Amino acid sequence: MSWFNKYWSYTRSPLYSFLFTIPLFLIYEIGILLTSSDDMYAMRNGADALIRQLLSTLGLYGFYWIGSLFLLGVLVVYFFHEKYWEKIDVHGKYLIFMMFESMAWAVVLYHIMANMHLVLMQPSGVKLIQQITLAVGAGIYEEILFRVILIVGISSILGFIFRWKSRLKNWSAMVVSAGIFSSFHFIGEYGDYFSFDIFIIRFFAGIVLGLLYFIRGFGITAWTHSIYDLIIVTRVTMQ
Secondary structure (H helix, E strand, C coil): CCCHHHHHCCCCHHHHHHHHHHHHHHHHHHHHHHHCHHHHHHHHCCCHHHHHHHCCCCCCCCCHHHHHHHHHHHHHHHHHHHHHCCCCCCCCHHHHHHHHHHHHHHHHHHHHHHHHCCCCCCCCCCCCCHHHHHHHHHHHHHHHHHHHHHHHHHHHHHHHHHHCCCHHHHHHHHHHHHHHHHHHCCCCCCCCCCCCHHHHHHHHHHHHHHHHHHHHHHHHHHHHHHHHHHHHHHHHHHH
16 A cells, blocks of 8 residues: 555544544643633534533533543544554654645635635634634534534434435435534524525535545544634734
C-alpha cells in the first residue's frame, strides 16, 4: 500500500478521528473554564446544549458530563481498536497532515458559503474568547450530533424499516440529518429568526459536511467545521 493510500485509509478510522479531535475538546473545555458561570448558559453552542438536555433526562446534570463522556468515548475507541479492529499504526506526521487537510477543506467550505452570503455560525459571544470557544465547540459537538449520531441512527432505522442497501440508507440519512442540522439553528432562545432562504443554505452546508464526513471521517470534518467558524470569527472581528 502506498503512503497516500495508507494516509487516506488510516485517517478515516475512528481511532485517528478521536485522537485528532482531542485538542479541539481541550480548547473548548478550557474556554468554558475561563468563562464566568453567568455566561455559560448563553454561550454554550446549540448542539452541546441539546446533548446536555438529553443527558439531564438520564439524571446526568452539570456542564462537564459531556466532556467526561467524550473522553470515555476516546478510551472505548482505543480499546476496540486494540482488541478487535485491523491494526492501524498511529503516525504523528499523519495527524499533522490532517491539520493541513482540514485547513484546505475549511477554505473550500468558506468559499462555497461566501458565495451564498451566509455563514454557518454568527458569533454571538461578547468576548473574543467566547467566540473562539463557540467556534471550536461547534466543530466537535455539532459534528458528533448531526453527522455521527444522527446519520448512523437514521441510517439504521431506514435500513431496518425499508431494508435499503447501505449506500441508499446512508445517503438518505445524510439528507435528513442536513435538514435537522439546518432547522436546529432556528430553535431555542438564541436561535435565528426563521427564513426559508437561510434554511436552504444551511441545509446545503449540512450536505457538504455530510459528504466530507463520508469521505474523510469525523475528525477532519470536525476540524474543518471549527476552522471555518474561526475564519468567520476572524473576519467579523476585523470588521
